Amino acid sequence: MKEKIRIHEMDDREYRRYQLLRKKRLEARNKTIIFAFIFCFMFVLSFLFRTTYSSANHAEEMKYKYFKVISVGCDDTLWDIAGQYMDSSIYSSKKAYIDEVVRINGLKDASVVKNGQKITVPYYSTEFIQ
DSSP states (O other), rough: OOOOOOOOOOHHHHHHHHHHHHHHHHHHHHHHHHHHHHHHHHHHHHHHHHHHHHHHHHHHHHOEEEEEEEEETTOOOOHHHHHHHHHHTOSSHHHHHHHHHHHHOOSOOTOOTTTOOEEEEEESSSOOOO
C-alpha cells in the first residue's frame, strides 16, 4: 500500500521536489488524456469518412448479375466467350469465369463446346432490368 505523504513534515527542499514531481505527473497525465482524445476523434472521423466514401463509390459501381443463353459459333471456345462476356472487375481471371460457365451448364470438360450448342453465360450490367 502506498505510504501517505505528509507535506507538513517536509523541509523546503523536499517540498519543492515533491511539487516538481507532482507537476510532472499531472503534465504526463494531461498529455495522455489529450492524446487519447485526439486518437478517438481521428478514429471516429476516419470511420465516418470511410463509410461516406464507400457508400458513394458503391452507388456508382453497383452491378447486377444476369444470365444470357448464347449459341456457340463456329471455332468459338470458352476462352473466346469469356473474353466477350467476362467483367474483369468481378472475376480474377478468365479461368474463374470459365469455371463458372462450366458449373452453370453442367459441362464435363471446359474444352468441349460444339458449334450451335446453347450455353448460359453470366454477365454484369450497371443497368437494372426488371
